[in-house]
Amino acid sequence: MEEIIRAIAQKTDSKIVLVVLDGLGDLPVEGKTPLEAARTPTLDELAGNSALGLLDPIARGITPGSGPGHLGLFGYDPLQYEVGRGVLEALGIGLDLEPEDVAVRGNFATVDENGVLTDRRAGRLPTDENKRICAKLQRQIRKIEDVSVQIEPVMDHRFALVLRGPGLGSGVADTDPQKTGLKPLPVTAVAQDRGSRKTARIAERFVFQAMAVLKDEVKANAVLLRGFGKLPKIPKLQELYKLTPAVIAGYPMYRGLARLIGMEILPLELGDERLEEKMRLLREHWERFDFFFIHIKRTDSAGEDGNFSRKVELIEEFDAHLPEILALEPDVLAITADHSTPVPLRSHSWHPVPLLLHSRYIWPGGSDQRFTERACRRGGLGRFRAVELMPELLAHALKLQKFGA
């Protein structure tokens, strides 16, 4: 399919907006899902003039992580493309990666006098503290053997670590034991190539040196390393679809993923989730791009917190800003999610996600159709894999030529 789409995609003036309300899909609580409980006059009206459907982010029964959940939405089969979390974090904060760099996601953590983890997030370190500590580390640690070491703050307790030097591999396991009461794991190569063993050795020395530098810190006196990875070979949206795409996202990992596949990151402060800012950016940059990915994080967080009424509020808040998108009259507007985060489960889930597709060229559902999981189940688009969404969006924007004579 990728080859076919590549061959028939054409550049046009039409504009596509894809809004991802992270973790939007849910289950009923006392008979209603958050989408059903929310008052959403604008979404309701839009739904009547739109086609609805359900997307399986990866495949039936599979609960996606955030990376795979998004890859599918942009037409990359998450069963085929794998992207390390370290790469996404590094790209997301604007670092430039060389093909041979190894990027790692780091967490500052707290250990007791025996080296046992007491807090895997160092009390969710404030970002300013994080910046101070990263600067301190970077001053002390610049090179290990022939490998240069870059340490950059991300948000809260998270930092990005980039190793640059000859012959590094990325087959290295996480050191985070995933619970407190245990010691951080030693850095271990899981792949048997010489490069991965070298990376493990350098990273282990980094951890050791970092602990020495941080020994007087009250909270951030240890580091955990996760998601070792290199830039994957992945075609860009420009090549695949002849798009000029932009991302409006506050969280580093979504910005990183978007950048990896060729999107320009519109200038938003890291962590800024204000919809008015996102809408302002959309308006300001409307002329320059033909594909906008707007990421909204907080719906997922509300689901993870099991906070039903908060999720309802956030949906209503989105509804209040939706007229600003509609005022720009995109040729195609899709509203969906990267996965469900149902309040009863307080975690990502395997459930298919609701999809709304608005364009001139659809079978509209009718004025009694709302944008809810149940309505999407009956929707005209049916249920399909997220990886098939991009062809639908491009087609509805008249960006795909006829296949075959």
Next chain:
Amino acid sequence: MEEIIRAIAQKTDSKIVLVVLDGLGDLPVEGKTPLEAARTPTLDELAGNSALGLLDPIARGITPGSGPGHLGLFGYDPLQYEVGRGVLEALGIGLDLEPEDVAVRGNFATVDENGVLTDRRAGRLPTDENKRICAKLQRQIRKIEDVSVQIEPVMDHRFALVLRGPGLGSGVADTDPQKTGLKPLPVTAVAQDRGSRKTARIAERFVFQAMAVLKDEVKANAVLLRGFGKLPKIPKLQELYKLTPAVIAGYPMYRGLARLIGMEILPLELGDERLEEKMRLLREHWERFDFFFIHIKRTDSAGEDGNFSRKVELIEEFDAHLPEILALEPDVLAITADHSTPVPLRSHSWHPVPLLLHSRYIWPGGSDQRFTERACRRGGLGRFRAVELMPELLAHALKLQKFGA
């Protein structure tokens, strides 16, 4: 997908019950299918709190045999895995097969003085007669060339034949011409390897010797051989899904298939189709397993007999026993079929089969939803291939971890 599921499956305490009402799916007769005509108060109530859907056992338009129909339900793509019927029969009556054994399904039959078939089932020989005749054959035939020959009664007119010796192949055609008035076919190798030619030669000598031993029998004076096969390479449910699975089935072939993929056969008399016995076994062994496959044969037989009212009765009988399953509070309960056996067709068919999935984590269909083919067509699970059912069941039992970061 198999690799992914294998990587993310986790052992938990949650319990899954999969009920297969063999051949359940049907077509309307005078406006109603058997499921629609049956009075099923418990199923009706359950359906309101469940998600419905349709399964294509193999693929659209393909009518499954019993083997492929079941393989799909357990997550083995029937287009990829092929299992000889002889192997299923042999395993189903408890025989242990070595990897190089060839297992064959035998029928006792009646031929006239010219060797022409007059009854392909020897008047559906009583099982006791079958036992007597198998013992008589086994006394006379123990070894042919360097191949040991094991003959074991199954049920009615059927027996299992196991050939054990060096260099046997299984590319051998059935000898059953499928209708009376013809002579049994000679045993012929369809594969060109030396092993299959050896098996054909041994089997032909077995048929010849058996005819001699049976020449004075009134009914069972000939044998027909079908389904030559070896143990296939197929991963077990334990490996794939980390399950501890059990089967409750009366018929040998379903027990054989279940055993092949790692299920423990709970102690039920061969051919025992009493639901009270099956429910008793379920209760007695509830603690020891986390996956139960309950097979119910008679719905299929009623379809094959074209007996609408009998099929309705059997559905009502199942409904009456359903509270016994519900009382155990399985985390996931699925009710479905391996294929349709519509009364108007009196045979297996290609129609998709109804599926009911009950768990805490579904979008329920609402109190006016019954478990019927028509309701399943509109159900929230949509229509999908049976091979995708296991990931759904495992996900709803929280037995699958997140995929990717």
